Amino acid sequence: MTAPPLTSIDDAEAALLKALLAPTTELLSTLLHPQFTAVHSPVGLIHDREQFLTDTGKRPTPQDIQILTATIRHFPGMATVSCLQEMRIPFVPDTPAFAIQQAVSRVWVRADEGWQLAHMQMARRLPPA
Numbered sequence: 831m832t833a834p835p836l837t838s839i840d841d842a843e844a845a846l847l848k849a850l851l852a853p854t855t856e857l858l859s860t861l862l863h864p865q866f867t868a869v870h871s872p873v874g875l876i877h878d879r880e881q882f883l884t885d886t887g888k889r890p891t892p893q894d895i896q897i898l899t900a901t902i903r904h905f906p907g908m909a910t911v912s913c914l915q916e917m918r919i920p921f922v923p924d925t926p927a928f929a930i931q932q933a934v935s936r937v938w939v940r941a942d943e944g945w946q947l948a949h950m951q952m953a954r955r956l957p958p959a
Contacts, residue, residue, distance in 0.1 A: 836944035839909045855887045863946040871953040892917040911936045931955040
């Protein structure tokens with residue numbers, strides 16, 4: 831699957847959320863830089879691109895993802911996004927989805943294909959009240 835070039839960080843972030851809500855990792859794979867790295871804190875897992883796609887494909891698909899706060903910083907050829915992200919994931923059928931809130935930092939780099947996600951660090955917070 832080939833996605834259209836992402837010309838802005840807002841477009842890239844919207845595409846990422848859409849990809850995370852998709853039932854497969856096909857769209858997500860088009861957004862990740864070949865040298866992508868994900869850091870899952872506080873457990874300390876570090877995944878490369880293929881490990882992240884495999885792990886994401888094994889988890890239940892979120893029902894909803896919301897960005898609660900976001901700070902975007904632009905630099906030559908790259909941008910960072912820091913945000914609180916809340917996902918609602920149905921782990922058990924016929925029960926309410928579990929809310930997972932994370933502090934997330936993402937590093938996007940400009941490539942010939944548009945913006946690609948090069949790094950993401952996530953730290954879970956306690957579920958919202």
